[in-house]
Amino acid sequence: MRQHTQGKDLVRVGVTRFATIFLTLQSILAALTSLKQMFVSGEWLNSPYSKKPEGEAVACIVFDNQFAQRAAEIVKVSEPLVRVLRLVDGDKTPMGYLYEAMDRAKESIKNYYKGDRLKFDPIWEIVDRRWNNQLHQPIHAAGYFLNPRFRFGGSYSDSNGEVMEGLSTCIERMVPDGEERDLIVSELQNYEGGRGKLFSSELARRGRTTQTPDAWWQNWGGNTPHLKKFALRVLCQPCSSSNCERNWSLFEAIHTKKRSKLAQKRLNDLVYVQYNLRLRVKKVEELEGGPIDLDDIDPYSDWTS
Incomplete structure (x- = not known):
């Protein structure tokens, strides 16, 4: 097989278990033409493996056009979700990005099927079930709100109030003192409106896209000290173990x-x-x-x- 695939293996050793199946399927698709050449070669036909039921079954799969089509569809649909897993399992702190990343992943799946609800709805249901039951927490919505890149970007949306509900829940859980909560809420107005010497400065506006969210708050949150402290606590939380x-x-x-x-x-x-x-x-x-x-x-x- 390696002679036909230029020395490459189909299973990539050392990758995280979350993406092994996805990457293996992607490798098979990339090497499909080479694998077909292998299964018609004299070396394979003279091999005892070609006469065994397992060998014949694998050969049939490789030459099955429906397998190639469905495998390509699985890779395309899975890729946005693997991007999210890659983000969560990386070295950076992605708390301020996970909420937006999941939205983008779902939109990518929808766009792949060109908005056909009969095709993307079943996949969305699977994603939503796993996201809502195991992964989605109020702190992800709070991180999305406190990331200036998204809060002041053109794609920010909270049509159903989920983001503000998550932010409110986080404030109640993470800040036990009532007076400090009130101070955080009052300082939110300056953040949302981009008011104050620091928030309204040109450097702060440019920093929304050029700095990490925690670095941005560290540099430009001085006029809202209570909100700054809360934002740093949220944005520095890891998303996985x-x-x-x-x-x-x-x-x-x-x-x-x-x-x-x-x-x-x-x-x-x-x-x-x-x-x-x-x-x-x-x-x-x-x-x-x-x-x-x-x-x-x-x-x-x-x-x-």
Whole structure:
């Protein structure tokens, strides 16, 4: 097979488990012509695998035009959702972007089917069921509102009041003091209207698209200190447990049978050093240097699980 696919494998080792099936299907589609050539080659026909039921079944799948069409459709429909997973599982803090990213993913699916509700509605129902039951939380709506890139962008929308409801819920949950809540609400008016020396400055307006949301609040939220503190708490929250899971993987890799007698402090120190070395290799200082671009997330790039 590798002779026909220029040395490439269909299953890409090392990618996160969230996207393995998607990436494998995409690899099969890209290599479909080469795979067809392999199954008509003399080497395959003379191979004992070509006479086995499994070999014949795989060959039939490769030459099935309906398989190719449906696989292409699955990849196209799944790609926007994989972009969201890639965003959540990345190194940056995407709290201010997740709400918008999900909306864009659903719109991409709708546009693929050219607005045909009979085709995109069943997929939307699956996405909404998973999003509403397991993933969607008020803090995602609050992050969307507090991201100046979207709040002051032309695509901002809250027609059903879901965003403001999420923001209100977050304020009630995260700020127990009633007086501080009132101060946050009063300062929201300045933020929404872009009023005040800092919010209305040219640098602040330009920074909405050139800075990360947390950096923007750190630089330009001085006139609304209570809202600034709340915004930073929201926007700096992680959207997944990926970093914790990577820590656990390091623990398992270091605490082996041969090294099972490691003292807890030494084990913690080794994990700390290993994890920070990985961050250095990935050049986190470059990854965190600018805002997230939702249009520039590569769903085909490998990322560690």
